[in-house]
Amino acid sequence: MAEVATIMENQLSSGLNVRAFCLAENINPASYYSWRRRLHENTETPMLVPVSFKNTRRQSGINQENLEVIYPNGVRLSVPQGCEMNLIRELVLIM
Numbered sequence: 632m633a634e635v636a637t638i639m640e641n642q643l644s645s646g647l648n649v650r651a652f653c654l655a656e657n658i659n660p661a662s663y664y665s666w667r668r669r670l671h672e673n674t675e676t677p678m679l680v681p682v683s684f685k686n687t688r689r690q691s692g693i694n695q696e697n698l699e700v701i702y703p704n705g706v707r708l709s710v711p712q713g714c715e716m717n718l719i720r721e722l723v724l725i726m
Contacts, residue, residue, distance in 0.1 A: 649663055
């Protein structure tokens, strides 16, 4: 499976779509999709998921910068700048 994962990484980094990559690498596209499906079936749900971070300004009388974590499912976690990292870590783990 490590070899298949390498092929998948190479395709992604090539900038080519699957068909063009397979043609260039002399790989049957049906085999590529089959390998990819099996690779994804054999992986566990990741402990970490992509999140985005951005600074926001809240208007509540005082300008205060917040760190806002927006999860892929739309849940937002907003904490004031300077908040203890341990608290942020705990809040992220709960989500």
